[in-house]
Amino acid sequence: MSDNHLFPVFFKVDRLNVLVVGGGHVGHEKVSALLSNCPTASLTIVATEFRPELTALVKDYPHVEMVQKPFSCGDLFGKDLVIAATNDHDLNVTIWEKARSCKVLINVADTPDLCDFYLGSVVQKGNLKIAISTNGKSPTIAKRLKQVLQECLPDSLDAVLEKLHLIRNRLSGDFAAKVAKLNALTDVLVEEETHKH
Template identity: 70%
Template sequence: MENQLFPVFFKLNRLHVLVVGGGNIGLEKAQAMLQNCPESNITIVALDFLPELEEIARRYPNVELIRKPFSCGDLLGKDLVVAATNDHALNYTIWEKAKGSKVLINVADTPELCDFYLGSIVQKGNLKIAISTNGKSPTVAKRLKQVLQDALPDTLDDVLNKLYIIRDKLKGDFTAKVKQLNNITDVLVKPNH
């Protein structure tokens, strides 16, 4: 079956994410979110935390560490949940409670329990490309990330900024503006002669 995922980009500064797990997986997920949005609102619940997570909580004011076992009340006011423990039974319990609370959840390394995936991300300034293999091979996604990161020029953000200025100065209705922008950017997709 082909990949039927619908890609979206969350504004994590407007949402509240719960991460359950203070070990390597929780650290990896928190770092990924903060790398993409340093103003992410993240609450991490665990019995113990890696020193790196404690450092993150000191550096990022919107990251809160709560040292306690997971409970249903942790889901209150949360928009997304990441179950990042190495305890499969606990991860399943978190999944059950999240589904009962209508909160979207990602259970690390358990694709069948995920409402969403945290894909590999390529970023060049304001351009952000997310890569998904539908949970089949995160390794392939990481390799493609490397290829695209190297292939896309660093000056791409300058192009985006200039096109943004041009777009604001264009006259006409939406259709006319789209046509003009398509003509301007046609050079980006034409093969070199």
Template identity: 70%
Template sequence: MENQLFPVFFKLNRLHVLVVGGGNIGLEKAHAILQNSPDSNITVVSLDFLPELETLVHQYPNVELIRKPFSCGDLLGKDLAIAATNNRELNYEVWEKAKSARVLINVADTPELCDFYLGSIVQKGNLKIAISTNGKSPTVAKRLKQVLQEAIPDSLDEVLHKLVIIRNKLKGDFAAKVKQLNSITDVLVRPEGENA
């Protein structure tokens, strides 16, 4: 079956994320979230925390570490949950409780229990591209990230900024503005050497 995922970009400063697990997997997930959305609201629940995780969260005021075992009450007020432990039974318990609480969940390294994936991200200023292999190969996603990171020029963010200014000055209805913007941005996709 082909990839039927629907890509979305969450505004994590408006949502609250629960991460269960304070080890390497929890650190990886929290770091990925904070790297992309530094104002994220995250609660990490675990009996123990890696020193690197404790150091990381000191830089982010909206992240809280709670040293305790996971309980279903941890899901109250949460919008997303990530089961990020190396204990399959605990991850399954977090999944069960999240489903009962109607909280979207990602269970690390268990695609069949995931409502969403944390994809590889390419970012150039305001441009952000998420890459998904539908859980089949995170390694391929990481390789594609490297290729795109190198292929997309850093100057693209300046182009985006200028296009916002142009868009705000355009006259006409939505369809007319789209047509004008398509004409202006045609140069971005035109094969090299081809004239307008």
């Protein structure tokens, strides 16, 4: 059995309300990751201070609200996900405790034991998105793998996806027949690797 028991999911962040607590370097990193994956994400950022880089980043995103104040329990109201990204360990633990009591999923930056979910390294080629997790063991390895995959996967993959989507919509027959046809069409993606072995 694998030691990694994480269940990978992809959140439709534009349908969720996300709270980020922290306006420093880590907060900027998390907000940047969220917005790069979903520019229409609905975010509320609560912090006593905001880095200029963070303020500059979010100014063109109307779904992002910046609230300059200390964290309070009321900030969790109506939120679906929380990311605690302050440089105050005790405050991060407090946010975690409050989120847990409110049944809100939380990620405490750089503290795997206080995370209900991780933000993995992401590889994207158009509609294709691959998330990489090392189960919180080594974000550095995840970032390196991201670099490798980003370079190895051809940009043309997105065009292939679009064509297969059109073909799938035009295929007749039952589910099994459609799967068989699509498998035959995509054999080329794996046959080179098969011939190597």
